[in-house]
Amino acid sequence: MKKNVVLIGFMGTGKSSVGRRLAKILKMDFVDTDAEIEKLTGLTVAQIFARHGEKRFRSEEELIVKKVARRQNCVIATGGGVVLNPENVKNLKETGVIICLTAEPETILERVKRRNTRPLLPRGSTVERVNELMEQRRAYYEAAADYTVDTTHLTREEVVKEILKLL
Numbered sequence: 001m002k003k004n005v006v007l008i009g010f011m012g013t014g015k016s017s018v019g020r021r022l023a024k025i026l027k028m029d030f031v032d033t034d035a036e037i038e039k040l041t042g043l044t045v046a047q048i049f050a051r052h053g054e055k056r057f058r059s060e061e062e063l064i065v066k067k068v069a070r071r072q073n074c075v076i077a078t079g080g081g082v083v084l085n086p087e088n089v090k091n092l093k094e095t096g097v098i099i100c101l102t103a104e105p106e107t108i109l110e111r112v113k114r115r116n117t118r119p120l121l122p123r124g125s126t127v128e129r130v131n132e133l134m135e136q137r138r139a140y141y142e143a144a145a146d147y148t149v150d151t152t153h154l155t156r157e158e159v160v161k162e163i164l165k166l167l
């Protein structure tokens with residue numbers, strides 16, 4: 001059976017935008033776990049965090065990941081915190097090859113500044129904050145990843161090309 005392609009990585013590394021393009025090229029379905037959570041709850045990620053807290057978001061995320069991981073022929077873009085829950089990693093690994101996208105903290109900050117949709121990196125967040133969160137998560141990303149692609153100096157098309165070489 002052909003495996004799903006799962007994109008993990010920190011906020012602002014381009015998982016959704018790269019994933020959508022990759023799916024098109026590979027003629028696979030594209031699934032974004034954050035978008036699925038939003039569809040299911042009728043709330044944006046920011047609203048879920050604000051009204052119900054991060055814990056509630058994480059349990060919605062676990063349910064969606066379980067469901068999505070059972071699908072076939074998908075490129076799956078995940079939320080940046082998906083690796084914090086070992087259950088998610090186990091489920092995604094069972095059916096997918098895991099690709100971790102990375103970027104330098106300064107680049108991340110530039111990219112997420114353009115929108116204000118990330119409750120964990122609200123407007124005005126500093127590079128120190130990005131660094132701190134990244135350090136807390138580094139080991140989780142490394143443990144989960146089959147491959148890693150640094151996107152710092154690459155365009156979306158170049159990232160897609162790198163991933164295609166790995167598959």
Ligand code: S3P
Nearest residue numbers: 010011012034079080081118119
């Ligand atoms: C999160 C990343 C977000 C979203 C939520 C929490 C995180 O997804 O799931 O805001 O913990 O890193 P993106 O990585 O797509 O921004």
